[in-house]
Amino acid sequence: MKLASKILNITLAVVVLCTLVAAVGSAITKKPILLSVIRSNSMYPVWERGDxxxxxxxxxxxxxxYGDIIFFKAENGSLATKGWIAHRVIGGNAKDGYLTKGDANKFSDQETDETGQIKRSWIAGKAVMMGDQPIVFKKIGYLSLWLEKYQSNPLVLPAFALILGIIIAIGELKPGQKRKKRSKGKGMELPLIYLIGGLSISIIVGGTMIASSYTLNQIYEVSQQSQGVLVGSDVGMLKIGDSVSRDLSEIKNEGIFPLIGVITTNDKQIQLSHQKFTLSKGQQINTSYIVTAQVPGRYKATIKVGLFFPLLPAAIIYFLAEKSYWLALAIVSLIPGLPLILYPFIDGKMRRKTLSVIRKKTRKLQRIF
Known part of the structure; x- marks a missing residue:
């Protein structure tokens, strides 16, 4: 019974983690992120509703x-009323649009709807594959489907998660016999709940920032004497000494929280119009870059536009992003979940119990190996 109880607790913790990522992440970003709940059986037997x-x-x-299973949201036709759809690509291209079809459907989406081919800009992502099969978690999305009625307000679910964490923390901070009885024999279960809760918050925050960030890869060439056009390049071939200005993006804060923007590049010949900036609610800026041809050669420049919640000073976020965007993302994302993650090591009794269990598990592993 004790083993079954632990398995049940761990399973519930994983379900809560996945549900928070899917429900809260999509509620904030208005598109599927990291995980998506399936709402129909149009792709059966690949997956089913509730997966x-x-x-x-x-x-x-x-x-x-071809063969990729994409997640898209049509902007016209009857498909536009169905929200995010996950169907397989069976034809088309990025320029003209894609042909799509659910594996369980007799006809393609284009044969049954006036939407036409699926534009590249409508596509948010594709299913992660392991071999020729997508990674699917069976039936654990039903809780997220139930929570969808709260997604009209993107603050409800994050507030719910925060309140839940506060209630747990207050319950653990209360002294007395009741707490002793409750914590007796719990081993790693309670610390695991704190860990999962903290990681859930961090994943939600990180996923939201990833969804609002993007990368531009720009190929161009610098020549001693000639100029010209390169296929797939907005800059083309430049002669030494030439400078070319290009628009980068129009960045707008459509959320309710202020954002810190950071733009970095790995190319010293590129000058950015903005490197770090703060966007208040509703504020918008237009960004651009200038390429100055200095050294002959062919270049593949990367420009990373990142938007971060102001959990650290802008100068620190920019310093981290210059080293690595993913480093900055990891550190900023970790901050809101850190109190819950660290609490099992801050509380004296829980810390001793946690360390004791870790030592026991370590000794068992040492005996095995």
């Missing part, structure tokens, strides 16, 4: 291949 699927969120430059 949860891992998503690879795509940048605008990433290629889509």
């Amino acid at each position: 949860m699927v891992m998503i690879d969120n795509l940048t605008k430059q990433e290629t889509i291949f």
